[in-house]
Amino acid sequence: MLDRLPFLVGLRYVRAKRRNHFISFISLTSMLGLMLGVAVLILVLSVMNGFDHELRTRILGMVPHAKIEAREGMVEWQSLAEKLMQREHVEGVAPYVEQQGMFSVGGRNEGAMVNGIHPDWEDNVSIIGANMQRGELDDLVPGEWNIVLGSMLAQRLGVGVGDRVTLLVPEASITPAGVFPRLKRFNVSGIFSVGAELDASLAYANIEDMQTLGRLGDAVGGLRLELDDLFEAGNETQAILNELGPGYRGSDWTYSQGNLFQAIQMEKRMIALLLTVIIAVAAFNIVSTLVMVVTDKRADIAILRTIGATPRSIMGIFIVQGLTIGTIGIAVGVAVGVLLALTIADVIGWVESVLHIQFLDAGVYFISDLPSRLLFTDVRDIVLAAFGLTFLSTLYPAWRAARVQPADVLRYE
Structure with a gap:
């Protein structure tokens, strides 16, 4: 039973209605931040891939390899x-x-x-x-x-x-x-x-x-x-x-067009790095959430320690809670990002028809539609990066929870 304790208690803490509504609000904002960061990063990289593909197809279709x-x-x-x-x-x-x-x-x-x-x-x-x-x-x-x-x-x-x-x-x-x-x-x-x-x-x-x-x-x-x-x-x-x-x-072709494509790749990497900061901020909001949860659950931690829970099990509880919050945000972000990446051209076309404006003028830009090209490798890397940042954000609160001394907490209970 104690082997399953981190999963059972950690998941229950996620589902439970907390007395402190501020903690619930911070958890929700952390989840929404992860969702927004992952979705925007998938969409932006897909659009960058679309521009890169269009340039390759059109320019390198005319320039000899x-x-x-x-x-x-x-x-x-x-x-x-x-x-x-x-x-x-x-x-x-x-x-x-x-x-x-x-x-x-x-x-x-x-x-x-x-x-x-x-x-x-x-x-x-x-x-x-x-x-x-x-x-x-x-x-x-x-x-x-x-x-x-x-x-x-x-x-x-x-x-x-x-x-x-x-x-x-x-x-x-x-x-x-x-x-x-x-x-x-x-x-x-x-x-x-x-x-x-x-x-x-x-x-x-x-x-x-x-x-x-x-x-x-x-x-x-x-x-x-x-x-x-x-x-x-x-x-x-x-x-x-x-x-x-x-x-x-x-x-x-690299003699005549190589600098152009290197610039596109560098721009893609820099944009990905900057947008990853959004995910990092949302992930480290989980630190605040879990620190407040640890403070709120000191009595529960002390009781679990007295019935045989090890410090490792206590750490596992809060790591599971943090990863669950992060996983939900990442999963919803991936779904929203993939959906937008696949339909962004239609969405932009609808907005242009409703507002009677044109975002990409064919007379100025080399295309009139916003291109998008979704790559599985980009989605995979974004998910791994977001999950890794989420895991790192759970370590400090979990370590603090494991250091709670039952005698100090239960002395005044």
């Missing part, structure tokens, strides 16, 4: 592409020609990176084909000098499908009249939008047209790779370079 280039130009790229496709972690390969340039239309000038692509290969490494607002990639026919612009770039230039733009590249053409910058007029055949900053800095043309403009002959700038695990892009790129030998160079 890895690039392989030849120092002297890559002429026999088809055979190399077939060789790379046989590698275990390579899911797609496409040739490209990159050219930094400036578009000029009616006195408006905008710089951009123009990618020469092969329309039949581009879907292997990019999501541009699925994000065309107007036109199709198949309209990039060799010799017709068509071009596809990002939506923000087209808006800044004031052009649409059917208009013409002039591309100036930083290479000189020597003519009898002197040295002039190389330029070419393109027909705008399509507009794409991925909802990211890339819409203002990217354009696509046929690879043969860009080879002609750059006077590259049959050579391409290199091959872009799609990998099954983007976080292994650095290792996979190095392995490919080691296999190909000298004369080749490579890079991966």
Whole structure:
């Protein structure tokens, strides 16, 4: 019977109506604090995961996971592409020609990176084909000098499908009249939008047209790779370079976009740390609750000690009581947090429709809906952290209860 004493008495103390209503109020606030902290932390981390996932999907859907280039130009790229496709972690390969340039239309000038692509290969490494607002990639026919612009770039230039733009590249053409910058007029055949900053800095043309403009002959700038695990892009790129030998160079997405995702991960960790303080405050409110309960139950403790309860059993009673309060708060917080994380987009949409406001303007942000992505690992870590803080908060009150001396208490009873 004494072995079950901590559980029986501890649970009874939780259920019992206390004479001191202030103790009950502190217990309730501790439970509500834990619930609020856990729910908010789950919701915020889910939203951060949603933003991270959207950025990866949209930006890294346009930016290659890895690039392989030849120092002297890559002429026999088809055979190399077939060789790379046989590698275990390579899911797609496409040739490209990159050219930094400036578009000029009616006195408006905008710089951009123009990618020469092969329309039949581009879907292997990019999501541009699925994000065309107007036109199709198949309209990039060799010799017709068509071009596809990002939506923000087209808006800044004031052009649409059917208009013409002039591309100036930083290479000189020597003519009898002197040295002039190389330029070419393109027909705008399509507009794409991925909802990211890339819409203002990217354009696509046929690879043969860009080879002609750059006077590259049959050579391409290199091959872009799609990998099954983007976080292994650095290792996979190095392995490919080691296999190909000298004369080749490579890079991966971390060179151009790595700082952005590192900043997101750091922000997520800092927010998680700050919100954990809410859980810590609520958990350590349990200390106040249990200290007052110990003071209120000194006579009960003394009687239990006289009938054979050990100090360890007395500690167990108040640890069980504190953990029960914490577990209820954590469980309700997890339920509320998971529910909000799964429905936050609908909730925000309903609030916007009722109040006639828009929290995320697609013209300012790269998305118009609040994304949320619930991860089991986040919920698990939050529960373990909250439970650990709750357990730590029960130790001091339980230790004080175990030190109560029956003779000192019962002397005046």
